[in-house]
Amino acid sequence: TQLLEQSPQFLSIQEGENLTVYCNSSSVFSSLQWYRQEPGEGPVLLVTVVTGGEVKKLKRLTFQFGDARKDSSLHITAAQPGDTGLYLCAGGGTSGSRLTFGEGTQLTVNP
Amino acid sequence: DTGVSQDPRHKITKRGQNVTFRCDPISEHNRLYWYRQTLGQGPEFLTYFQNEAQLEKSRLLSDRFSAERPKGSFSTLEIQRTEQGDSAMYLCASSLDEDYGYTFGSGTRLTVV
Numbered sequence: 001t002q003l004l005e006q007s008p009q010f011l012s013i014q015e016g017e018n019l020t021v022y023c024n025s026s027s028v029f030s031s032l033q034w035y036r037q038e039p040g041e042g043p044v045l046l047v048t049v050v051t052g053g054e055v056k057k058l059k060r061l062t063f064q065f066g067d068a069r070k071d072s073s074l075h076i077t078a079a080q081p082g083d084t085g086l087y088l089c090a091g092g093g094t095s096g097s098r099l100t101f102g103e104g105t106q107l108t109v110n111p
Numbered sequence: 112d113t114g115v116s117q118d119p120r121h122k123i124t125k126r127g128q129n130v131t132f133r134c135d136p137i138s139e140h141n142r143l144y145w146y147r148q149t150l151g152q153g154p155e156f157l158t159y160f161q162n163e164a165q166l167e168k169s170r171l172l173s174d175r176f177s178a179e180r181p182k183g184s185f186s187t188l189e190i191q192r193t194e195q196g197d198s199a200m201y202l203c204a205s206s207l208d209e210d211y212g213y214t215f216g217s218g219t220r221l222t223v224v
Contacts, residue, residue, distance in 0.1 A: 042218050096161070098167060103151075
């Protein structure tokens with residue numbers, strides 16, 4: 001069974017601070033995605049990484065896929081209250097295959 | 112394109128009743144996935160379809176659960192003889208064969224009382 005562990009589980013910070021969320025597994029994944037979910041809504045895809053060592057930037061968000069494709073991190077610079085939400089990492093095999101999700105990191109950014 | 116639509120958004124049912132949820136994927140997406148999510152947890156895989164073929168079912172999908180996608184378009188998820196432990200958010204997602212990520216619907220929140 002492939003498991004993804006996210007840390008921290010909860011994170012509460014002040015506006016303007018930086019933060020990093022981690023996603024770790026003992027399994028190798030062909031791809032890894034990060035999603036953001038707001039209460040009462042479905043997750044929204046932020047990024048997909050498929051190459052070991054890959055780094056992608058999306059405005060203030062930086063995503064990294066580990067060299068061995070077993071782990072990933074999400075770094076947010078100068079967090080804003082609008083970044084508040086549940087951040088989920090998800091690992092998958094080939095394209096179109098099912099995803100295994102981590103338990104999520106609940107981020108709260110206080111004004 | 113209105114994205115992935117799920118109906119109903121909320122369902123309250125008494126224990127022992129049957130419920131059915133519907134998912135309309137993005138029209139050109141041939142893959143459709145069902146997940147279940149409880150409070151504070153990540154989504155758990157239930158089953159997925161490629162066109163009308165059900166390719167994989169999770170062990171979580173007991174014999175009380177059944178999913179169909181008869182014409183390769185919309186899908187239904189039925190839960191028979193509901194139990195309180197079935198209370199959760201049921202999420203549907205769709206994608207193309209070549210996609211790694213999914214587009215999720217807003218989910219159906221089921222409460223069994």
